[in-house]
Amino acid sequence: MDVLTTLVKTHEKGNFFCLYWVLKVYGQIAMDFKDLSQALNVFRKLKHECQEKQMHRHKMITYKQLGYNYRLLQEHVKATNCFKKYLQLAWYNEDLHSELDAYENLSVDYFYLG
16 A cells, blocks of 8 residues: 555645556556456545546546446456446536446346355
């Protein structure tokens, strides 16, 4: 968690977009190495940073990543909640591609829920 804390402190002095991309890549790497708890921490922090800066498009992508992470953990209720928020932000941003992607991801997790 030291890397994450250092990045957030760096962000307080610098550029949001730099922090966003570093955290996003860091979360992706954690997911690739199956360190899902670390990936969850990173994406939650990223979601919080996006909320603070009112970066709705970036927050939308973060919810998608959180949904994927919860799906890998087989926590399908939490995954559907993330994908619902992803869908709402897609509507807010008028992003048709993300809207369709959210519907697809929701259908997969509803399938797993039974």
